[in-house]
Amino acid sequence: MNTRALDRELKKGSAELLILSLLDAQPRHGYQLSKLIDSRSGGQLTFHIDSLYPLLYRLEERGWIKGTWVEEPNERRRRFYKVTVEGRRVLAEQRKTWAAFVEAVRRVTGGEHA
């Protein structure tokens, strides 16, 4: 299967859902997010720096996530993102929508039972 094509198509529809649900679990910075998505999807989904940060900033402008600079001793400051209350609400909705969609697709494409 053409991974790149799958990558692109699915990412378009689910990018926000991915980010929000990962940040829902705990606050993370941009690099962590990109590594997580890559590892958890088994390499199927990747976010390049060119698309990850614009997405994060867009979500921040909408007020769904909030970024804060955190300074660890002996370390460079990093920007950690976490989900806001509004973001959590959106996430729940998107999860529902996605689950319904997946279920519908599965029912349509699932094998006929004898």
Place this chain on the structure above:
Amino acid sequence: MPDWAREVRARLSSLRFSPTREAEIVDELSQHLDDQYWELVAAGSPPEEAERLTRADFQRRNLLTQYMAPLRQANAPPSLTPGASTGRVLIDLWHDLRYAARTVLKERGFSVLAVLIMALGIGANSAVFSVLDAVLLRPLPFPNAERVVHLSWEGGGHLQSLSAVKFQYWHDHAGSFDAMATWRHVPGRVDTGGEVSAVRSLGVSRDFLQVLGYTTALGRGFAAAEEGPHDPKVALISHEMWRTRFGGTAGVVGSTIRLNDEAVTVVGVLDESFAFPYDDEPADVIVPLRATVDPNDIAENWPTIARLREGVTREQAQADVASLTEPFRAAYPDQVSRQARGMTLATFSELYVAAGVRRVLWSLMGAVTLVLLIACANVANLFLARAAQRRGEIALRTALGATAGRITRLILAESVLVALVAGALGLLLGHWIASVLVALTPIEVARIADVGIDWRVTLFTFVVSLATSLLFGSAAAWPAARARLSGVLNESPRGSSGRSRIRQGLLVAQSGLSMVLLVGAGLLVATLIGLTHVDPGFDPEDLVAVRLPSTPARYETAQDFWYFEQQVVQQLEGSPVIASIAGASSLPLERGINTPMTIGGRPDVWGTVEWRAVTPGYFQTLGIALLAGRTFENRDVTGRPPVAIVNEAFARQYFEGRSPIGERIEVGRVQGKWTDPSRVSPGIEIIGIVADIREVSLRTEPRRTMYVPQAQAPTQLSNLRGTMPVFVARGRLAGGDVERALTSAIRAVDPALPRPQVFPVDDVVAHSLARERFGATLLSVLAALALALTALGIYGALAYTIQQRRREIGIRMALGASGQQVTRLVMVQGIAPVLVGVLLGVVSSVGLSRVVASFLWGVTATDAATLAAVAVILLGVALAACWIPAREAANLDPVNALNCE
């Protein structure tokens, strides 16, 4: 470690992030690339390889700019670089106003002071304009008022109402009008269920309502069959009267009311919008005029209004009415005097607002404008001082690219903002001031009750605010813009000479304008003082007047009046409280009756004289000396030979030193024409001469006056104003209850009369000066305001100058100057512009003397004593204003002063 920042920044350079945000993003993305790099290194790649891979990966897609572009933060507006123009005028203007608002709010003390000063000036102007607008400028308050015109006869230099014949002629022959009508005030006394009260009543000709465009809310107007002298009596009542006296019920139409003791049928209720006469309270009751036209009647008391026909312009109508003058002259040569110009159309303000009132209003407008200019000068000085303090900021802006125009615009934005806030405040203040003015106005002025804030007053206030802001703003902005960079940073705090010249100039202007106002006030005060010392010719001390508020219909003829007066006088004969009492047709110094007359046997000797009907004790009660002949006695009644007494002025005018006693007067007749046939009483014999009194006003020289006994007065003259005769009484003891005695006497004679008003004659004398008192007070208040503003300006300017010149003063003192010398130096500097201003003010006052002359009495407009007194006041106040800063300067510690910079 590799530096990713440059590459990231390069990808972001075409976007419009704010500098802070851009730095953050660069930081964040660099961190990401670092993490990538270190991961590769940790996985075993050599650093150079790791760097190459990371960089390649970053450059692979090259979509960062494209994905970042839609973000809001990538499209931030350019930062407000002071002095930099965006190139778009409206945006620049908005920036200027925003910045101005910030500045104004930051320097609150200064702004509040500026706003208050301007609000005072603008408020005064707004107030006077609202009065001017209501009285002179606003259109008339009835439907399509611009289609309604007045016809006026221009005879002998002024506009008059028409005579009966003229009205009939133009009514019949002028083709430009749909309708033409006339009206008259008539007595009105309504009796509803025992409650008797006077009402404002008008007699109107046919088509009156049609001319004005009013309709009836209920019922109908008058029918043709109701307007003849013998037709059934009908009336229309006002909406207000219908509501308050008839409960607003529909049943009033067709009902009968008692009007002037007659049964009258109400045929309709006027529309709520009815407001006529518009120079007075609206009428409550309208009845048909029922007047007949007598060709011998040349009295001009038929005011005429007409509605223009559809499609006819005012100019066409003017030509039409004027063109009928010659045919009229040919048909009725006796009705047209030689110098008469003929018929013309006149405006409301020309007819109903006396020229004197118009002059007063416009003069007042001029006076408050002067005050406003002084306020502007004050605020301009404030702005100048502040602009001097902002030298550094202005220099910085200039260095950043601001042009002189931009700097000017910035300062003007501040002044506009201050002025607009002041304008809003001034509008409210003006409304309050106007209502106070209206409440205190001593004379009847048409439509003054209509004064209020409407769109015109608001527009005027706005325009004035804007204009003044540009005025004082540019006074401050111009030197600031000019001195942008030239040595500013090295400049000593003394300030540019340009600024100081403007400051001095403003002080000169303020002093000059204040001087003009003070002179005006001083002259009016001098006039008032002079008038209060005028001898009225009679003795008002202990003299009391009695006036009845309305005239019952049963008092119709002069004989009725005489009978009434006689009985009241008899009632009080021997009273312990009243020494003497007499009746008269009117009080001195109040409006009386005048009439044309001819000297018997000399038809070429005629004129108009004041006419009074009095009872025998009149002259004695008032304290008027009898100079020759005899006074009236009880035998001078109807049926006996008609007699009259004249005053000195009369005798001087018509008899030039000869005694008039025994000569005859023909009243109501001039050059063979009667003004009213029923007023004619030929051959009245003069039996006495009395001393002159001021019948008309304290300002006017005594007019030629004739007195007749009430018993012999013709009814048409006696009842001309429709008012009951008045009484004057002299109390016997100070403190006796004169009022009660008079009231009971009148009640005893006629219990049905309404309660009389009793008041001291001193009030009448004082009231006759009400106009002068009002004017003097008003102008004095304005002058005081101007003086206060000027003093404030002098103090402020001087205090500021001293602060700027501390070093110089310190040097002087260090070199041996005494405190006194410093004081003198400062005072001279402060007073110099005031002296120049005073001089200019005196010259201007002389130049404006023609404007003021008509208001003065007993002083000329260039009265040296007044000018000198006023100059002294102004200089005194100026010296006081200079004193505090001068003392401060004298008490400076030289060491501190030298060290300050």
